[in-house]
Amino acid sequence: MDYKYIEQLLERYWDCETSVEEERILRDFFAQAEVPAHLAVHKSLFDYQRAEATVGxxxxxxxxxxxxxxxxxxxxRARRLTLSRRLRPLFRAAAAVAIVSLLGMAAQHxxxxxATSEGWDYSVAGYSDSxxxxxAALDSCIKVLEFVQDGLKTAVVDSAHSSKISGK
Amino acid sequence: MKDWDFRYDLLPLKDKLFRLAYRITLHTAEAEDITQDTLIRVWNKRHELEDVRSLEAYCLTVCRNLANDRRELHEAQNLSLDGTPCDAPDNADEIDSRMERDERLQWVHRLMAKLPEKQRAILHLRDIEGHSYHEIADILGVSEEQVKVNLFRARRWIKEQYEKIENYGL
Incomplete structure (x- = not known):
């Protein structure tokens, strides 16, 4: 087997030209039980490096x-609060005030x-035609129906258009 | 805004910190103390660390500084009464029990322990932890060029020691 590569790496290791990855390769190489005789002298250094890395x-x-x-x-007991967490009580108070004032306004209304309105008058005596x-009544009825018809038509066209677009 | 979690962000770094502290102090109990100290300090300062690029690099920097403080403290205690410095106790003999039986590994351990602290820390971060030059420069607060120069010196010295055994035996 050729150990040129390892010899080269070792030379470059002494010259501090190896990368972290190449130094790992050296450690892995020397971790083998059998290392060629001419390299064996350096085994202890890399064995030591590996052993020391596991000390805890x-x-x-x-x-x-x-x-x-x-x-x-x-x-x-010092805890770091974010701005939103710090302002949370303020938000709560504001929400409570808003709810109470809304309820108050609604009640007042x-x-x-x-107190002021007289309510609906259902008596026949008070009835008068619009x-x-x-x-005139029929005309206004038809006008309303035509308006609804137009609305429905445009809705159908719109939906057809949009389904076309989504179909694409 | 990053919310650090002690258990998930800091605690997993403990072994790495311990190894670096041990490499510098060469003392297991001391290294354990330094690791604990590092984690607590970084945790207590976590609100100031929002612009830290890598928490790991920051922790390693703190750890190295603490380890060096302790080392210097011990070295100061070793001054003799008349002010002449004497050798620090050789803690390198305190070796992990797994290594006890393997004399070859013990030899490498003592070899590394003889290097100056900077070279030792750089060699450790590169060869044992597998960091890039850029990361090591970041941790040590020096230039990448400095890292390369120190690593080169450390490896060259180790190579020379290996050549000595090859030529003359241990």
């Missing part, structure tokens, strides 16, 4: 440091109306 703290460290953090947290002749 004991498990009880987390518990200790978390306990210390909680201790300082309860003492200070209805009281006023019931139109002077039956023809």
């Amino acid at each position: 703290l004991s498990d009880d460290f987390d518990a200790r440091v978390l306990a210390q953090v909680e201790q300082t947290e309860t003492a200070v 209805s009281f006023k109306r019931s 139109y002077s002749t039956p023809q």
Whole structure:
């Protein structure tokens, strides 16, 4: 097997010309159990680098440091509030005022109306025709119906148009 | 606005911080203290860290500074009474129990411990943690050029030590 590439990498490693990725390749290469004799002398360096990368703290460290953090947290209790959260009570108060004033206005309005208006007059004696002749009444009826007809027509055309567009 | 979470943002960095602190102080208990100190300090300052680009780099910077403070403190305590400096205790012998049996790894460990702190920290961040030159420069607060020069010196020195074994045996 040819070890030219590894030899080259090693040379460049000593000259600090290797990339992080190439240095990883070297570590992986030297992680093998069998390394050719002329390279074996450097195995310990890369073995050491790999071994050291896995060194960590004991498990009880987390518990200790978390306990210390909680201790300082309860003492200070400082929390960061966003602007909207800070203004939330204000919004609530404004909403409450708006609801109460709306209800008040509505109540006032209805009281006023019931006090001033006389209500509907259903008695026959007070009845009078809206139109002077039956023809005038018919004319206005037809006018209203034609208006409705026009409205329906334009609605049909519009919907056909829009379905055409969406069909495309 | 970023809301940091201790458990998810800071705590996962503990092992990395511990390794750097250990590399500088060469003392397990001390490194553990420094890691804890780093995490608590950064956590208490979290509201001021909104413009920090990388929390990890910031933590590593704090950790290195704390570790160096402690190291200097210990070195000052080692001054003899008449003011002449004497050698610091060789903590490099305190080695992880996993490594105890492997003499080759112990040898590399002592080799690295002999490097000056700056070179040692750079070599550690590059070869063990796999950081780019740019990231290391950011952590140490020096130029990338400085990082390269120091790394080059550290590796060249280690290479020389390897050549010595090759030529004359250990």
